[in-house]
Amino acid sequence: MKDCTQCIVRNSAICAGLEPDEVEVLGQLGRKQRVSKGQTVVWEGDDSVVVANVIEGVLKVSMSMSDGREQIVGIVFSSDFIGRPFGQQSPYSVTALTDAELCIFSRSTFDSFARQHPELEHKLLRRTLNELDRAHEWMLLLGKKTATERIATLLLEMSVRLGETGCTENKSALDAFELPLDRQQIGDVLGLTIETVSRQLSRLKADGVIHLPDRRTVSIRNRARLQDLSAAA
Amino acid sequence: MKDCTQCIVRNSAICAGLEPDEVEVLGQLGRKQRVSKGQTVVWEGDDSVVVANVIEGVLKVSMSMSDGREQIVGIVFSSDFIGRPFGQQSPYSVTALTDAELCIFSRSTFDSFARQHPELEHKLLRRTLNELDRAHEWMLLLGKKTATERIATLLLEMSVRLGETGCTENKSALDAFELPLDRQQIGDVLGLTIETVSRQLSRLKADGVIHLPDRRTVSIRNRARLQDLSAAA
DNA sequence: TAAATTCGTTGATCTGAATCAAGGAAGGTC
């Protein structure tokens, strides 16, 4: 790695909180890598050989069945961590949804560095606990919510998470944003088909809750209504 | 706590791996508590005041919506850890499915002890990563599997996890076991209704895949067939 | 042992989302 002190995710990725000399060492272990949209970084079932920080871009974490059915189990953004530390195999695939830039580490190298740096493990623990909370929320969505509630929940979640991304100031929910997912992928996140996703979006648009200037961009017109429709706790 | 060295989960709970003197200190911070079937230990949305090790028994971790829809997001067994460390609120409820015995800690006390004991945080991290893997598996189930596949998957999972519980020797999948869940709870784990659960179980029984001597006990007659039906990767 | 209550099964019907089917719009290529 050239210079971690210039890294744009320096203050929000797991390396934040390490001492300067520790960052220096960790930086030596990693390397920056660009991946392009559609490229798969980690394959489900393969030996877990790498972990990484997302510097920029959006990636999906997915699991699939032998007959091709696929479930997206996570979406990762700038400054998120990807890969399965302390495990022999990766239980999921990680694929770039946009062009992205990663800071990659060999898994075993990262594991031993982490074991020697409790502060890093602590950061990783907090992050993992948060991810688990999100996974639980999503289980509630997948197990119990209607199609409308699912779509509304996703739009609100994307508006928040895309808002958190980027510069450290100005972290608030966005009213207009570009979806990093196509319709099929939205379906794969929500446990719905592409047709149902399309119909639900069309209805929200017809009802004036959202605006869809083009395929990928969403503009929230009535956030309160969307919140009601999402059946949020 | 009286004496951690006699604890039956001593070697499998997160306290395993701590030095004897550390266990001693941690033991002073916790207290044993019996809870009876049906009792809720942690309430969703409440301040996260306690965490605990499960000494004995089975508990459910669940999230619910304002209109009462409930999703069980986890089932915890002997030697598992419950509660949300490093968080102000508990995102879920924890309720005993059987009479149980817990080793309870104040969350803030546990948090600070953990921060001073990297080995403990490491154990907790590994555990959380495993739970996250399981949550992801379950998202695939909830998002993409059919009712038959869900039931088959649950039965196999219970046969494995109940087999892991208890004495350290003899950890293998059980062919016969007592379900700690009633039909409604099975539905709440699988995102199905009680009627669908009942019909699916009846069909598996009629097909000779399982035997149901009484409401709560399941005996697997044809594990290979059940595995096929579960559509396991 | 009867009465009450809880829990589970089974049948009939309904419905939300899946599937099947056809176009249409946007973007890319020559």
Add this chain to the structure above:
DNA sequence: GACCTTCCTTGATTCAGATCAACGAATTTA
């Protein structure tokens, strides 16, 4: 600009599982 290809939308139909309804079996109470 015409041609592809990919992605999205909309309509018609089907179907898996939900809902509604009734009953049966087990457990608890008196």
